[in-house]
Amino acid sequence: MESHVYEPKYVMWYEKDFAADTYVSRVMRSLHRHFYRALIIASCFNSLRPFLPNDDSQLWIFADAESLDQWIAHKDVVMHKFTLTQDGKHWQHKRILADWQMMLDAHQKNVEKGRKGGNTAGKGRPSGSAQAQPKPAQAQPNSDQAELGTVTELDLTILNLTELNTTQPNEIQKRDDTKDSQTEVREQPQEQKRQAGGGSSLKATPKTVEATATPKAARHRPVLSADEYDQEQVAKAVAELAADMAAAKKAEAKQ
Numbered sequence: 001m002e003s004h005v006y007e008p009k010y011v012m013w014y015e016k017d018f019a020a021d022t023y024v025s026r027v028m029r030s031l032h033r034h035f036y037r038a039l040i041i042a043s044c045f046n047s048l049r050p051f052l053p054n055d056d057s058q059l060w061i062f063a064d065a066e067s068l069d070q071w072i073a074h075k076d077v078v079m080h081k082f083t084l085t086q087d088g089k090h091w092q093h094k095r096i097l098a099d100w101q102m103m104l105d106a107h108q109k110n111v112e113k114g115r116k117g118g119n120t121a122g123k124g125r126p127s128g129s130a131q132a133q134p135k136p137a138q139a140q141p142n143s144d145q146a147e148l149g150t151v152t153e154l155d156l157t158i159l160n161l162t163e164l165n166t167t168q169p170n171e172i173q174k175r176d177d178t179k180d181s182q183t184e185v186r187e188q189p190q191e192q193k194r195q196a197g198g199g200s201s202l203k204a205t206p207k208t209v210e211a212t213a214t215p216k217a218a219r220h221r222p223v224l225s226a227d228e229y230d231q232e233q234v235a236k237a238v239a240e241l242a243a244d245m246a247a248a249k250k251a252e253a254k255q
Contacts (some may be wrong), residue, residue, distance in 0.1 A: 006107055011044045012099040028077060035063040035071075035078045043096050050100040051090035052082070059091075 019025060024033060042062035043050050052062065060071030063078065082091040 006104055007049070008044055008103050008107075011041060012103065023080070032074055032077045035065060035074060036081060038062065038064040039078065039082075040093065040096060043093060044100065048090060050096050051085065051092050054084060054089055054091055 018037075024036065028036060039052060039059070039062055043052055046052065046062065052059065056068065056071060056075070059075070060068045063071055065071040065074075079091065082093050084090070085092055
């Protein structure tokens with residue numbers, strides 16, 4: 001790597017060494033030290049780094065002088081700390097060259113470590129067709145499908161309850177019709193006896209009326225469609241059905 005290609009992020013500065021230099025502290029004045037400090041920094045960041053051009057039209061700018069005339073007036077005191085290269089085209093500074101070489105070596109080591117680290121990491125990776133192919137993702141049921149399945153199970157439960165609710169009163173009605181027919185059969189001999197004895201045929205014993213009584217809830221129970229059921233209605237329908245069945249059993253027990 002050519003030295004002028006590398007550009008540091010910072011410069012190595014030794015303030016104590018700078019102030020301890022007898023020439024800098026005793027000979028130079030504040031303006032000279034300002035020019036000198038600016039040229040040291042410019043040596044590391046100009047296009048010819050770590051050198052300076054032997055050109056006053058550029059040096060006065062690098063030195064942060066107010067004008068070319070001001071730079072020319074103080075140039076000799078400041079450039080006493082620099083020396084010309086063998087070809088006479090550039091100014092160089094011994095301390096700057098040493099520090100520059102240290103920074104350049106450290107930068108090259110970091111670059112080499114980065115290359116080795118990248119090569120080492122790449123060796124363990126399969127290439128080409130040997131790379132593991134991603135497995136196709138299995139289709140998962142979405143939330144709509146899961147919700148549809150739940151609703152279907154609930155609908156089936158409601159339909160079963162509806163069927164049970166609609167058939168049970170019919171069965172109770174059939175039993176009531178059978179009881180009525182049996183009561184009529186029993187009442188016929190009694191009616192004949194009354195007619196023979198001159199009694200009224202309009203009277204019925206309380207026991208017979210009680211035996212043929214059927215709960216109104218069972219006879220006139222409304223049949224709800226499956227769409228009208230929700231969880232609260234299902235629970236209510238089951239409770240009513242249980243009450244109807246209990247009333248039917250009580251009626252049968254009284255006979």
